[in-house]
Amino acid sequence: DKARFVYLLPNFQNPTGRTMTEERRAAVAQVAVECGLPIIEDNPYGDLWFDAPPAPSLSSRHPEGSVYLGSFSKILAPGLRLGYLVAPKALYPKLLQAKQAADLHTPSFNQRVVAEVLKDGFIDRHVPTIRALYKQQCEAMLAALDREMAGLGLSWNRPVGGMFLWVQLPQGLKAIPLLDKAVEKGVAFVPGSAFYAGAANESTLRLSFVTATVDQINTGMAALATAIRESL
Structure with a gap:
């Protein structure tokens, strides 16, 4: 009864890489419509399938009660920090006020650069290239995990897009102490406890495969496996 809105990241979610099923999207949208509950749908990774x-999208099922968020940072250039939203027209004045209160205005130069990229079709040629690259890197990391972590008691998901893998360490092995040992060996990750709003699972961690070559991924997963063996 006290919920004001629901915030969702349904595609290749950060940090887990999970994707919401069609059945769950339909169910959530139906509940939102029935309860008059606004949906904030954040979709920075949705093009990286x-x-x-x-x-x-959930927003397409409940357009008058949804705000849809997108970003060019994940598909064009991280440094742009340029996003966009689609919302019911009645919300625009309040959204504009909130934006002005936050930072006055997104740099006009950045917006003009992206406008040119969209206008000449570059983005349509570019995105399939990074999809193929990220798929190759993800498959390399999954293969390296299968190879290097055999018998160590870890588990992980197998995402179908995005940038991240979510790993469950063996019972009793915590990610934060493991990070120090891993960094000594030249590999880093983000401890999963950083992503919890409440009680954290300290035996989880996030891996990202998109900024490393296949050779670096292989080296990094071997180093992480060594750190885990020493910790166990």
């Missing part, structure tokens, strides 16, 4: 695009 590997083999098939994700199911239609």
